[in-house]
Amino acid sequence: MHFDKLNIGETVDSAATYYVSEQEIIEFAKQWDPQPFHISKKAAQKHQIGKLFASSVHTIAIATKxxxxxxxxxxxxxxxxxxxxxxxxxxxxxGETLSLKIELxxxxxxASNPGKGVITKKLYISNQHGELKMTFLNVSLVNVNNEI
Known part of the structure; x- marks a missing residue:
């Protein structure tokens, strides 16, 4: 695919899904976002959400993968x-399995880098039930004269 052939509005689904385990949530959070409701089931039960859940940073990392x-x-x-x-x-x-849809x-x-382009993609992260969990825009500088 070449930069010129990318069409705004095109979407693609991720070719893979990602299963999120309790152990992974805890391990990731211990290293990167050690809030009690991410690292302890007992603490999470006392939180308004009521059970252990992944850090938003963790969810962004999964979406990137x-x-x-x-x-x-x-x-x-x-x-x-x-x-x-x-x-x-x-x-x-x-226990959730995440999937991703990407929209250009x-x-x-x-304007400032000849031979370069800027692309913006919207990422939609959903679970196996189709519940939308997170969205964000990802902006990248790319070479326009190479196949992409």
Missing amino acids: LAHSNSYFEIDAVAGLGIDQLKMLKPVFA TDKRLS
């Missing part, structure tokens, strides 16, 4: 430019 499971939006990336409009809609619980929402040539 799933995004790379499909070669459609594989790009000749130069750099990530940002994550925008992050919406944490529902918590991710142990914008593309443009870079």
Whole structure:
């Protein structure tokens, strides 16, 4: 796929899914987001959500992994430019299997970097029941003269 052939509005589903285990939620949180409701079932039961759930940072990491499971939006990336409009809609619980849909929402040539473009993709993370858990925009600087 070449930059010029990317069409705004195109969507693709991840080629893989991701099972989230209780052990992984706890281990990830212990290292990266050690809040009691992410690392202890007992503490989570006292929290308003009522049970152990994944950190939002963990969910973003899973979405990133799933995004790379499909070669459609594989790009000749130069750099990530940002994550925008992050919406944490529902918590991710142990035992859920997550999937991802990606939508190309914008593309443009870079005004300051000749031969480069900026693409914006919206990522939709859902569980096995189709419940939307998180959405965000991922903005990347890419080479436009190479196959992507």
